[in-house]
Amino acid sequence: MNSPLSANPFQTRRQAITFICVSLSIVIACVASLAVAEWYMPENEAGRQGVKTFYRTMTPMLSIWSAMGVWAFWKMPPRQRQARSS
Numbered sequence: 001m002n003s004p005l006s007a008n009p010f011q012t013r014r015q016a017i018t019f020i021c022v023s024l025s026i027v028i029a030c031v032a033s034l035a036v037a038e039w040y041m042p043e044n045e046a047g048r049q050g051v052k053t054f055y056r057t058m059t060p061m062l063s064i065w066s067a068m069g070v071w072a073f074w075k076m077p078p079r080q081r082q083a084r085s086s
Helices: 013-040 044-075
Strands: none
Touching: 013 044
16 A cells, blocks of 8 residues: 555656755755854854854744655666667
């Protein structure tokens, strides 16, 4: 019996690759946001609170999108082999 969680949501390889690209873009944006927060927040109490807020919001998003990207990689349909005609 197939559960909805084990079903493959990707009909084509292109759909999985697109999802992986979106996931990778979001992960890069999260890392960039954390770097910008570390570099440009002022060195005072408000700045430290701001950096903490960035870490509290970006770290879970980074983790979840990384996991979804890996999941999409593993659920990617196999490559279709085309027979060559000579």
